[in-house]
Amino acid sequence: MLAYQGNAGRWFDPLRQMRLMQHDMNRLMDSLRVPALPEFPLMNIWTGPDGAVITAEIPGVSPDDLEITVHQNTVALRGQRMAEPVGEGDILHRRERVAGAFARSLVLPFRVDGDKAAATFRNGLLRLDVPRPDADRPRKITVSRS
C-alpha cells in the first residue's frame, strides 16, 4: 500500500483540487485590480547623481498655501485648493476642477538633505530640488592598473 502524501501524488484528491482551484482563483482575482484614481497633484520625479527633482502640477494654489516637509528620505507635500466660489443667484454650468485638501508623500530611494532643499513655483508648476547629503553621495572609484 502506498503511503498517502498530503499535497503530492497521482491520486485524484477532490480536496486538493479544490485547494488548487481556490489558489488559482485568488491569483486571477488579484490581477484584476482597478487602477488607482489619478491623484492630485500629479508628480514627476527626476533623479541624478546629486539628488532628485520633484515637479508637480498644482494649478491655482498659492505658494503660501503649500506645505512641504522633508525628512530623511520622505518628502511630503500638502495643501489646499479652494473651489471657485458660487454666489447667490449665480448658475454653475460646469465644475470639473478638483478642490479640497490634498496630501502626498513620496519615499525616495536615498536620503536627502532637507536644509538644502529648494522649491520654486512657476505657472502652476512646482519644482522641488532635494539634493543628497554630501556624506551620502555615490562615490566614483577609479580603477588603477597594477
Added chain:
Amino acid sequence: MADQEINGSAAAETTRDAPVFVPPTDIIETQSSLLMVLDVPGADPDSLDVTLDKRVLRIAARSASSHPEGYTLQHAEYRDGNYERSFVISEPVDAAKIEAVFKDGVLRLTLPKATPAPTAKIPVKAA
C-alpha cells in the same frame, strides 16, 4: 466631446508630436458675466491663445518643458503637451470686453454679457 464635434477640431491633428489635453474647466454664470476658470498648469504665458470666433471660444496653450538639466525621469504622472478646448457660447457676450488673466497655472476668463439692445419702437404710419 460635443464641443469638438461642433467646430470639427477633433479631426485636425497637430504638427508637433505632443499630446493634446483638455483642461478641466469651471464655468459660472453670474448676473452680468460668464466666468470660465481653466487649469492649464505649466502653460507658457506667451503661447496662450484665446480666440472668439462668432460663438466659438477657443483656448489653446502649450506647456513649457519641465525637464530639469542633468536629471533623468524616474516616475512620470504627467507629460508636457498642448492644451486645447473650445466652447460654444450660447449667451451673447461683449467680445471687446473679454478679460483673460493667467495666474499660477489657472486661466480665468471673464466674458461680460452683451447688454440687450433697447427695444426699438417702430412707428406705423397709417396711409
